Amino acid sequence: MDSKQFREAAKQLVDYICDYHDNIRDRDVLPAVQPYFLEKQMPGSAPENGEPWTSVFNDIEKLIMPGMTHWHSPRFHAYFPTASSYPAILADMLSGALGCVGFSWISSPICTELEMSMMDWLGKMLHLPSEFLFSSHGKGGGVIQEAASESTLICMLAARSRAITKYSSSSSPKNKSPLNKLVAYCSTQAHSSVEKAALLSAVKIRSLDPDTNLSLRGETLERAIKDDREKGLIPFFVAASLGTTNSCAFDNIIEIGQICQKEDIWLHIDAAYAGSAFICPEYRHYLNGVDKADSFNMNPHKWLLVNSDCSALWVKNLNLISDAFNVDPVYLKYDKQGQIHDFRHLQIALGRRFRSLKMWFVFRLYGLNGLQQFIRKHIRLASEFKMMLQTDPRFQIEQPVVLGLVTFRLKGSDELNKKYAKAINDRRKIHISPCSINGRYTLRFVVCSRHTELEDIKFSWNEFKTVADQFPMENGFANH
Numbered sequence: 001m002d003s004k005q006f007r008e009a010a011k012q013l014v015d016y017i018c019d020y021h022d023n024i025r026d027r028d029v030l031p032a033v034q035p036y037f038l039e040k041q042m043p044g045s046a047p048e049n050g051e052p053w054t055s056v057f058n059d060i061e062k063l064i065m066p067g068m069t070h071w072h073s074p075r076f077h078a079y080f081p082t083a084s085s086y087p088a089i090l091a092d093m094l095s096g097a098l099g100c101v102g103f104s105w106i107s108s109p110i111c112t113e114l115e116m117s118m119m120d121w122l123g124k125m126l127h128l129p130s131e132f133l134f135s136s137h138g139k140g141g142g143v144i145q146e147a148a149s150e151s152t153l154i155c156m157l158a159a160r161s162r163a164i165t166k167y168s169s170s171s172s173p174k175n176k177s178p179l180n181k182l183v184a185y186c187s188t189q190a191h192s193s194v195e196k197a198a199l200l201s202a203v204k205i206r207s208l209d210p211d212t213n214l215s216l217r218g219e220t221l222e223r224a225i226k227d228d229r230e231k232g233l234i235p236f237f238v239a240a241s242l243g244t245t246n247s248c249a250f251d252n253i254i255e256i257g258q259i260c261q262k263e264d265i266w267l268h269i270d271a272a273y274a275g276s277a278f279i280c281p282e283y284r285h286y287l288n289g290v291d292k293a294d295s296f297n298m299n300p301h302k303w304l305l306v307n308s309d310c311s312a313l314w315v316k317n318l319n320l321i322s323d324a325f326n327v328d329p330v331y332l333k334y335d336k337q338g339q340i341h342d343f344r345h346l347q348i349a350l351g352r353r354f355r356s357l358k359m360w361f362v363f364r365l366y367g368l369n370g371l372q373q374f375i376r377k378h379i380r381l382a383s384e385f386k387m388m389l390q391t392d393p394r395f396q397i398e399q400p401v402v403l404g405l406v407t408f409r410l411k412g413s414d415e416l417n418k419k420y421a422k423a424i425n426d427r428r429k430i431h432i433s434p435c436s437i438n439g440r441y442t443l444r445f446v447v448c449s450r451h452t453e454l455e456d457i458k459f460s461w462n463e464f465k466t467v468a469d470q471f472p473m474e475n476g477f478a479n480h
Ligand code: PLP
Pocket: 079, 080, 146, 147, 148, 149, 150, 191, 193, 241, 243, 244, 245, 270, 271, 272, 273, 299, 311
């Protein structure tokens, strides 16, 4: 493909992308395919000779779209949102075109420096303490990771390294290998990625019970730490959640932070979804206590209109990560090394894409006001859905609705709710995913798409009611 052909193909594809988004409501949100559907239709190997663009383009509708779950349909209400916006798509085009690999400053200085700048911009939108920002010229700063899971893992590995150094240097020979004594903590409501990070870090993890509001409290953590110290274990890491996946609950990071500081334990805050809302002054108070944290993470690629991947991780002392991960082969050395950050020391992979372009385009084209309006609209629409639920006695709302997530049940048994959720998803008009709250099977409704309007919420609500009509009263909810 030469540049002339590229221009034509790109224009055609841009038209296709716009039509896709403009007409996304015409497609069922879930595909009607079965596992291995593609195998039957795909040639078994790549073509010997290059094909014309038109035959690839035509296969998008034929082969790709039938297998798509349309995450940007306003009728997609599962999991949490994944962001998409035209400014971020444009930035991804440019990033692909520039195609640089920004592992060190010299490998593309702008790739490092724009990322530093964007992480500071976003940190300021969130009113993070200055210790987390590059502009304070201390040890802190932000780095884009691929995912919240990776951010937790990186911080846990850095905390592990810090703890090993600290406890290995103790005079007692018994303490020579503290790894098998290290213990991390989180709430039972924490995302599964915290448990996975502990598995990968080869450390113990204790999941602690939250209070009745599903918030992990300082007292519970303090008791667990005391118990574990008495058993000879070494508490070294706490992952607190702001906006849990199940119900968008908030751990009490003010209480937890005080304990972590007193006990010299790394506090990592996972606000993968909810973090975006903290750019609005009325939700910023959920972040109070972040000053006691060692690291804070939220995903602009979930709810801040920056297409995946873009997980923002701020660390108060970046040296703790680079010390844990530093390898320095000759082939990566350059003359100005050490004068500015090399992001390869702050992540697992060596290579990294020019992801900060997406933040730059999105932040400039929406502005803080535009981003705040977007967040507030989703929260308002979730509240509208909650009010619709409240008009129908067949449903009960499970947890307080704070942001864009509503947890609810059809009154009745877990079995009934499982069948109900399946029936909803089987129709493919809307898509929801379940969770477990206090051991009960619970339905989640999340406002996900940037296209969502009140009419879409009404459409989804109508779908919930229509399917509920197929579940007669005797199924149990009358007993509640
Ligand atoms: N933490 C929370 C609270 C989440 O809700 C999620 C995903 O939904 C994650 C972490 C994992 O996010 P990622 O896919 O970026 O690893």
